[in-house]
Amino acid sequence: MSASPAELKLTPAGPEYGPVLAPYACDPLATRGRFHDEPESGYRSCYQRDRDRIIHSSAFRRLKHKTQVFVYHEGDYYRTRLTHSLEVAQIARTVARALGLNEDLAEALALAHDFGHTPFGHAGEDALDAAMAPFGGFDHNAQTLRILTKLEERYPTFDGLNLTWETLEGVVKHNGPLTGHYAISERAIPAAIAEYVADHDLELDTYASAEAQVAALSDDIAYNSHDIDDGLRAGLFDLSDLKELPLVGPAFAAVEAEYGGLDRPRFIHAGISQIIGAMVADVQAETRQRLAEADVGSPEAVRALDHAVVGFSDEVREADRAVKAFLYENMYRHHRVNRMTSKARRVVSEMFDLLFHEPELLPTAWRARAQEKDEHGRARVIADYIAGMTDRYALELHRKLFDPEVL
Secondary structure, three states: OOOOHHHOOOEOOOHHHOOOEOOOOOOHHHOOOEOOOOOOOOOOOHHHHHHHHHHOOHHHHHHHHOEOOOOHHHOOOOOEHHHHHHHHHHHHHHHHHHOOOOHHHHHHHHHHOOOOOOOOHHHHHHHHHHHOHHHOOOOHHHHHHHHHHHHOOOOOOOOOOOOEHHHHHHHHHOOOOOOOOOOOOOOOOOHHHHHHHOOOOOOOOOOOOHHHHHHHHHHHHHHHHHHHHHHHHHOOOOHHHHOOOOOHHHHHHHHHHHHOOOOHHHHHHHHHHHHHHHHHHHHHHHHHHHHHHHOOOOHHHHHHOOOOOOOOOHHHHHHHHHHHHHHHHHHHOOHHHHHHHHHHHHHHHHHHHHHHHOHHHOOHHHHHHHHOOOHHHHHHHHHHHHHOOOHHHHHHHHHHHHOOOOO
């Protein structure tokens, strides 16, 4: 039987840092600190400061014109990486608060989790990964770490944002351990992560904090629900196609039963709200049960478990897989989306090949970085350059590089 909110044994973390925290939450007063020593804020917790640094970063602003599914010029309504990240953050805060976790840490992780994505979403990442195959490949989680620890250049005495250990750990391990018996993948650790942990151990063989796990599940909740919304708006599938889909079909049926003949926009919005609500309620109930069974009393105990402590019930996990399979077949592989992703892969591949062989075409600062490196280093600089582009900038630069009539 799952524990009720009143049974979560919440304890104060200090009035200056807001709500009380559960014993398994990350307490800002017990942070493992930052790689570069610096004085902490007198009026913000360390995780609030991480969140603020993330929001004020260049990488965060660029999410505005990075693809979620639809490229920016296909319509103003569709989600971008920025709006998606804000939706993930809202869900993560809700779940974290209900479970007595640190909302600021969960929010920081949600806001930063997509920093490493290339222009044009997964199509761009696939193209850049293929181009980088001889040089260690490309991984968006590793690129996020690279941005947060190296590529952001804002502060006088260090590169990156100098975020706390807990935030960097969550960025790298939010989906699970990268090494050891419980590793989520057999793939080699991306070079950017391996290089960083050689100097700052993020304990890749353990699970991340409960806050990081909440951010990961919130990502699933957000993109399932808003991709259904965007897919309906784009006409890639219709409401009738969703009737037999677990979780989704019952959500829209419940709206129909309660409200009757709503106009289509209100009906869709109400259904999406039902889907989000059902998934959020499920992850809270399932996580409370797992916490009670594991009897964890600290963040370290959460990390030491042999399984994630935050998760969906079996029923909702199966529904989640069914929704993802539906969206893959009916949205991500739709011929309209395929046409754009094919063009996107070509844009990224052609730019990488040209810039790798002719680095003198790079802007001055990037050219200087590329020319002082060997082939592997030059490839990584060009990958950094392309990965940081927005969809709009990538399309404009491709025209400038390949169209003789564009200067």
